[in-house]
Amino acid sequence: MRDRRTTAIFSVLLAASLAAVTGPMPAHAEPAAAVVQAEPNQVQGLTVVQADGYATLAWTPVAGTTDYQIERTPVAADNSATGPAVITGVWRPNRQINNESPTFADSGYNPGARFQWRVRARFGTTAQPYSEPVFATTSAPWGDPNVPGENLRTQWETTLAAQYTSDVNEYAYTAALDEASDRVRVTEIGKTVLGRPINMFVLGYPTPPATAAAVAATSPLLINCNVHGNEPGDREACLIMARKLAFSNDARTIDLLSHTTVLIVPTINGDGRAANTRGNSTGQDLNRDYSLIRQPENAAFVAMLRDYHPVASYDGHEFGNSNAGDLPMLPPRHQNVAKSIFDESQHMIEGHMYTQGAKDGWWPCPYGCSGGGAVGLSEETILRNTAGLKNVVNSLLELRSSGGPTRPDEGNTANNRRRKTFSALWTFNQFLDYHRANLNAITTARAEAIKFQVSNTGRIVFRGSRPIEAYPAPHPGEAPPPIDAPSANLILDNAPCAYKLTEEQYNGARTDGPAGLRTTVAERIAAHGWQVVKTADGYVVPLNQPERGLIPLLLDGQGVESLVAGERVYPTLTGKHNGKLVVSGFACLKDATVNGPVRVQPGATLIATGSSFTGPVEASGAAGVFLTNSTVTGPTRITETAGPVVLVDVKADGPVELANNRGGAPLVAANTVTGPLQCSGNTAAPANLEVANAVQGPKSGQCAGL
Ligand SMILES: [Zn+2]
Numbered sequence: 001m002r003d004r005r006t007t008a009i010f011s012v013l014l015a016a017s018l019a020a021v022t023g024p025m026p027a028h029a030e031p032a033a034a035v036v037q038a039e040p041n042q043v044q045g046l047t048v049v050q051a052d053g054y055a056t057l058a059w060t061p062v063a064g065t066t067d068y069q070i071e072r073t074p075v076a077a078d079n080s081a082t083g084p085a086v087i088t089g090v091w092r093p094n095r096q097i098n099n100e101s102p103t104f105a106d107s108g109y110n111p112g113a114r115f116q117w118r119v120r121a122r123f124g125t126t127a128q129p130y131s132e133p134v135f136a137t138t139s140a141p142w143g144d145p146n147v148p149g150e151n152l153r154t155q156w157e158t159t160l161a162a163q164y165t166s167d168v169n170e171y172a173y174t175a176a177l178d179e180a181s182d183r184v185r186v187t188e189i190g191k192t193v194l195g196r197p198i199n200m201f202v203l204g205y206p207t208p209p210a211t212a213a214a215v216a217a218t219s220p221l222l223i224n225c226n227v228h229g230n231e232p233g234d235r236e237a238c239l240i241m242a243r244k245l246a247f248s249n250d251a252r253t254i255d256l257l258s259h260t261t262v263l264i265v266p267t268i269n270g271d272g273r274a275a276n277t278r279g280n281s282t283g284q285d286l287n288r289d290y291s292l293i294r295q296p297e298n299a300a301f302v303a304m305l306r307d308y309h310p311v312a313s314y315d316g317h318e319f320g321n322s323n324a325g326d327l328p329m330l331p332p333r334h335q336n337v338a339k340s341i342f343d344e345s346q347h348m349i350e351g352h353m354y355t356q357g358a359k360d361g362w363w364p365c366p367y368g369c370s371g372g373g374a375v376g377l378s379e380e381t382i383l384r385n386t387a388g389l390k391n392v393v394n395s396l397l398e399l400r401s402s403g404g405p406t407r408p409d410e411g412n413t414a415n416n417r418r419r420k421t422f423s424a425l426w427t428f429n430q431f432l433d434y435h436r437a438n439l440n441a442i443t444t445a446r447a448e449a450i451k452f453q454v455s456n457t458g459r460i461v462f463r464g465s466r467p468i469e470a471y472p473a474p475h476p477g478e479a480p481p482p483i484d485a486p487s488a489n490l491i492l493d494n495a496p497c498a499y500k501l502t503e504e505q506y507n508g509a510r511t512d513g514p515a516g517l518r519t520t521v522a523e524r525i526a527a528h529g530w531q532v533v534k535t536a537d538g539y540v541v542p543l544n545q546p547e548r549g550l551i552p553l554l555l556d557g558q559g560v561e562s563l564v565a566g567e568r569v570y571p572t573l574t575g576k577h578n579g580k581l582v583v584s585g586f587a588c589l590k591d592a593t594v595n596g597p598v599r600v601q602p603g604a605t606l607i608a609t610g611s612s613f614t615g616p617v618e619a620s621g622a623a624g625v626f627l628t629n630s631t632v633t634g635p636t637r638i639t640e641t642a643g644p645v646v647l648v649d650v651k652a653d654g655p656v657e658l659a660n661n662r663g664g665a666p667l668v669a670a671n672t673v674t675g676p677l678q679c680s681g682n683t684a685a686p687a688n689l690e691v692a693n694a695v696q697g698p699k700s701g702q703c704a705g706l
Contacts, residue, residue, distance in 0.1 A: 043068070043119045043131035050139045052240075052429075053422025054107035056361045057089075057117055059131060061102055065121040067092050070104050071130065072409075073116040079135050081116070088409040091119075093474045095325070095406075096358035105326075105361030107422045108407070108415035110160055112140035142244045149180035150247045156236045156421070161414040164232045165239060167196060167274050170266060173239060174199055181246035182207050183257060189265070190300020193281045193514050196270035198300055203245045203264070205257030212307040216690060219443055220261040221435045222310035222392075223428055224301070224383060227287045227317070229272025229279070233399045233420035234316025234428075238266050240421075241428055256432050260439070263310055268297050282514050287315075288379065290386035291554060292561060293524050294513035301383075305390055306529035309690060311442050312348070313394040314431050315383045316424060321372050322404030325365030325477055326423050329353060330396040332388020333465035334378045335486060336549030338449030342466055344393045344442060352434045353395075353427070354476055362426055363406075365477025366468050367396055376481035378465040380553045381561055389550040391449040393442050397427055447691045451670055453548040454648045455629035456497070456590070456609050460552045462490040463560050492558065497588035497607055498542040499555040499566030506532075506539045521563050524554075531644035531664070533605050533624030535586065540569065542588075544609040544628040545646065546667075546689065580615075583622075597634075600625060603642075616654075624663070635675075638666075645686075647671060655697065658682060668693060668706055679703035 038044055045060035057070060070089035074082045089104045096103065109115065114137040118130040141157055143150035155169040165173070178186040185202040192198060202208040202215060209215045225238035242264055245253060256262070267273050271281040279285045284295050293299040319328055331345030353364040367376040376396070380386060384396045399420040403410025410416035435442065464486020471477065506522050513519060522539075525532060530547060533540040543551055552558075557565025571590035573581075581587075581594050584601040589608035598613055600606045602621030609628045616634040619625045624643035627636070631651040638645055639659045645666035647656070655675040658666050665684035668677075669691040676697035679686050685702040693699075693706050 039129040041121055041123070041128040043121055043128075046117070046119055046131040046134050048117055048134045048136050050136060051360070052139055052142060052244075052425055053111050053418060054105040054361070054426065055115075055117070055136065055138055056103055056105055056359075057119060057134075058101065058103045058361075059119050061100060062121040062128065064123060065128075066124055067122050068102060068104075069120050069122060069127070070106055071118045071120070072106060072109070073118075075114050075116045075135060077114065079116065085116075085118075086409050088407065090406045090408065092406060094478055095363045095476060096361075097354050097471070097474065097476055098358050099474050101358070103358065103361035105423070105426070108403075108410060108412075108419040109138060110414075110418070111138055113138055142240065143247065147247075149177070150243070152176050152180070152243055154236065154239045156417075157240070161417040161421075164273075165236060167267070167270050170239065171197070171199070174201070174242075174266070177201075177242060177246050184208070184242070184246045189304045190296060192269070192271045192297055193295065193517060194271045196274070198268055198270065198297060199266060200304065201242050201262070201264040201266070203242065203257060203262040204260075205254055208261055213687075215261045215263070216307070216309035218259075218261045219311045219439060219690060220263050220308060221431065222263040222265070222305075222308070222313040223431070224265050224268060224313065224315045226267045226273055227269050227315065227383065228285075229269045229275060229277050231278075231316075231318035231399075232273060232276075233318050233417065234397065234424040235266050235273070236417075236421040237424035237428060238264050238316070241425055242266075252433075256436055259436060262432065263308060265301070265304075268301055287317075287383055288381040290383045291380045291389075291550060292512070292563060293519070293527055294510075296514070296517050299519065299524070299527050302386075303527045305387070305392070306527065310392055311439075311446050311690075312431070312435050313383075313387055313392050314397050314428060315387075315394065317396065317398045318401050318420065319367070319372075319375075319398035320401045321369065322400065322402040323371060324369035324398075324400050324404075325363035326400055326407075326419075327353070327357070327362055327364040327427055328367040328369050328372070328396075328398040328400070328477075329364050329427075330367035330376045330384060330468070330481065332385045332392075332394060333376070333468065333484070334380055334385040334388060334549070335461040335464050335466055336380075336553070337385065337388035337466075338391065338445075338452045338549070340445040340448040340452070341388050341391055341393055344438075344445035345388065345395055346468075347441070348393060348431075348434050348438070349395050350471060352438075353430060354471070356430050357476065360426065362423055363476055364427075365475075366471075366480045367398055368477075368479060368481040370478040372479070372481065374482055376465075376468075377484045378461075378463050378486075379561075380463075380550060386550070389553075390547055391446050391453070393445055397424065399424055443690070447670060450546045450689060450691055451629070451649045453546050454544045454609065454646075456495060456544040456548055457629075458495070460492040460495050460549075460556075461486045462492070462553060462556070462558055463487075464490060490558070490560065492552070492556070494570075495543060495552075496568035497544075497571045497590060498540050498569040499551065500535075500569050501539045501541065501555070501564060501566045503538065505564040505566065524563065531624070531626070531646055531667070533643045535605060535623055536603070540586070540605060540607075540624070541566070542607045542624075542626045542646075544607060544626050544648075546648070602640075605643075648691075658686060658703070668703060671695075673697065676700065677703045677706070679706075
């Protein structure tokens with residue numbers, strides 16, 4: 001919400017300057033002969049600007065207006081009418097945050113057609129005189145029909161929105177883009193239950209980075225285009241957008257793709273799309289499975305998030321409330337999502353989309369908008385919330401299904417489909433621009449979120465949302481979604497240190513998920529990317545990890561949709577400890593102060609957060625070492641660990657050495673090290689989740705780039 005104040009000030013200034021322009025003319029000024037004398041209450045100053053699939057109309061407001069009607073008439077090159085005039089839009093004050101510069105995005109027509117537009121005010125239901133007309137030829141579908149690559153078109157485009165792009169046509173179009181553009185790499189991230197490939201566009205300039213890790217280093221952004229198979233409008237926008245990104249040489253496109261990588265998943269639910277069903281082939285709503293990942297589609301997507309680390313995302317849907325705005329949006333609201341992620345997501349929606357919507361004539365609003373019912377809640381199974389719990393700045397996008405009273409010309413199916421798809425295209429383009437302009441704020445929010453989560457502080461909420469406050473009038477929506485506060489039985493004030501799973505819980509066969517494709521808890525935890533310590537009598541999943549907000553929702557029996565009822569493991573040491581601390585077996589330190597050296601014995605596990613250590617911390621041959629949100633005065637030396645090593649947000653006043661650790665890649669992020677950071681011989685090179693360490697001494701070996 002950083003922009004609310006500046007937007008309000010801007011509106012006041014704009015109103016003042018408009019008053020100066022539209023006020024009475026000085027007595028000595030004579031109107032120019034060519035100027036048509038305005039009728040009372042006639043709309044003045046109508047302009048039209050063309051964009052991809054929509055035309056932005058703007059005009060000078062008429063005092064006392066209840067609403068405006070937008071009229072469109074097809075015309076020939078000489079501007080003579082070739083068909084009837086139709087009211088295609090109704091502008092209402094709650095469409096946009098500033099009413100001093102009304103705009104309307106007219107859409108639904110076949111791109112490339114030529115029109116006349118007029119706008120009139122209404123007082124109550126009494127129509128006032130129409131404005132003078134404006135004429136323009138609308139923008140044709142992007143891409144020169146004579147240039148190979150650029151001339152590719154989807155089935156939806158070639159049939160003029162009579163047909164949606166089929167799976168077969170999608171794969172052919174996708175492969176052709178991949179073949180024709182160096183900027184495109186199409187990666188298969190998994191398969192559906194019925195074996196359809198789930199593809200992802202990886203787009204960069206001049207070429208996309210070669211590996212997932214290299215893509216992650218560019219702070220990529222992600223668009224998920226079609227999870228509900230019967231909501232296909234966003235997917236068509238994604239396919240069109242991929243073509244422009246692949247071939248356009250305009251400065252904006254080159255600039256965007258030179259600074260990041262764009263990830264687009266056109267169809268995670270290919271089986272549902274082919275059958276035009278909400279769920280996948282088993283009937284499962286895939287947007288209720290991103291945490292549980294029972295379905296192979298969701299498992300593939302979550303593993304992709306783990307490997308590519310998008311910092312921001314949009315998730316495309318359609319929504320059946322015809323009274324709502326054009327573009328209902330919503331941030332991750334689950335209360336376990338870090339506040340920095342919630343705030344930055346809200347800023348993207350209310351700060352950017354509301355402002356740009358008012359400029360271009362689209363109407364974003366909070367999901368639900370007018371009378372939307374109990375939608376937009378806190379299920380962590382929904383991608384919006386899952387992604388937020390994975391520290392991704394993100395929003396839901398709903399395309400209002402029917403035209404409703406504000407878009408009365410959508411009885412024609414193709415008109416309705418085009419308006420939806422081009423409103424999605426507008427949103428995704430704005431998303432790219434937002435990411436480009438606000439990358440520092442986004443990555444800062446992500447770094448703050450990761451530091452918050454690894455601190456394992458604060459209560460755990462199993463279900464419950466942050467409130468979405470009503471936006472100040474004239475808010476672009478009439479009602480925020482329900483409060484959805486957590487009930488007392490879904491709050492755990494005393495967070496455990498870790499969850500412990502038995503062999504059966506961790507590796508046992510499951511009955512959830514499609515037969516033949518079922519996965520174990522171990523496999524699902526691995527897809528999420530969580531670190532697990534194998535101990536003598538089970539598996540320990542510490543909470544001081546970057547996805548701390550999600551872990552209890554799956555591993556605690558109190559979770560509303562949990563996987564298993566893991567054993568809550570509470571801290572073993574808090575407060576002050578004087579003298580040498582020898583850890584054998586298992587130790588969890590929370591808000592502890594250790595005055596003396598720490599020695600982690602072979603096979604032992606150390607989990608520590610919010611703690612302070614005076615004296616060296618040394619672990620050799622441990623089962624696992626998790627050290628977060630803590631300070632160490634003296635050297636830190638972690639070697640030969642069999643399992644995970646996590647070192648995040650540690651202030652180390654002394655050298656830090658990680659050597660010959662044999663688990664997965666040690667996580668070394670957001671630390672402040674006074675002294676050298678030295679890493680060598682680790683089986684997998686340490687990673688930092690793109691959150692840099694501040695190291696005064698030299699960074700060397702495998703940590704040289706961290
Ligand atoms: Zn949906």
